[in-house]
């Protein structure tokens with residue numbers, strides 16, 4: 001640990017960091033949080049992460065290879081993670097814990113049980129279908145064994161005034177002296193949620209003459225989710241947005257036609273700050289993919305804020 005890192009109250013390890021949605025959420029909190037290291041295997045998302053957080057140590061490692069002793073050496077007291085969600089989705093074959101893409105997550109859980117000093121706090125995000133899977137059961141069992149008090153949530157940014165739906169499973173875990181008891185109770189709201197005060201899409205649009213509009217043919221063939229600037233909702237943007245027209249996010253109808261939201265607009269609907277940017281060589285297709293895999297910054301910041309009080 002260098003002297004600056006040791007001064008910070010919260011020292012975080014960001015696993016499966018992607019483009020850093022969680023890091024942006026941590027930066028919104030009043031508590032100074034130092035991300036000691038971030039881990040992801042994907043070269044494109046890592047280029048975007050590095051562009052936004054050049055001074056954070058970014059490890060292009062397979063998380064599966066991290067040992068308990070290596071993790072202990074970071075002296076982190078907060079772990080954040082958004083493990084791969086494909087094992088729990090229809091498109092990913094629903095193989096759950098038997099899917100090889102869960103191996104790195106299982107490795108982190110095994111390490112937690114054998115570490116000298118496991119982190120005080122753990123934050124986990126995943127798709128809503130994660131709840132009730134064998135991996136969910138293993139996660140809860142492991143956290144219980146290591147003595148974590150657990151809170152679980154199912155929340156969407158639409159509950160925080162943002163006109164976008166992204167229902168996700170979240171887990172907050174805080175380590176206690178005595179062994180913990182788990183009571184299954186997924187919360188569907190939190191104090192910070194705002195009922196009925198949703199802003200309109202208009203506030204998230206960018207002035208840009210370069211928008212590409214959909215052809216009449218495409219619009220007529222597909223049952224698109226279409227919203228207008230005055231709409232107060234939009235569908236969840238997935239990694240296949242614009243690759244597949246249906247079920248991957250909404251399209252915008254304005255006086256000039258119907259068009260996809262730009263990557264910047266998708267980022268804004270996911271509450272990324274205006275400072276979020278990317279290297280010039282990253283294509284729109286790559287950006288949609290990375291954003292579709294990322295998190296709602298406003299939901300994560302509210303949850304981590306609560307986690308640090310547990």
Ligand SMILES: C[S@@+](CC[C@H](N)C(=O)[O-])C[C@H]1O[C@@H](n2cnc3c(N)ncnc32)[C@H](O)[C@@H]1O
Nearest residue numbers: 016017018019021040041042062063082104294
């Ligand atoms: C659901 S995304 C998380 C996105 C992230 N929260 C963000 O804000 O962009 C999962 C990420 O895990 C990474 N990943 C999957 N398996 C991995 C492994 N074994 N080791 C390291 N990274 C992995 C993927 O490259 C992907 O970026």
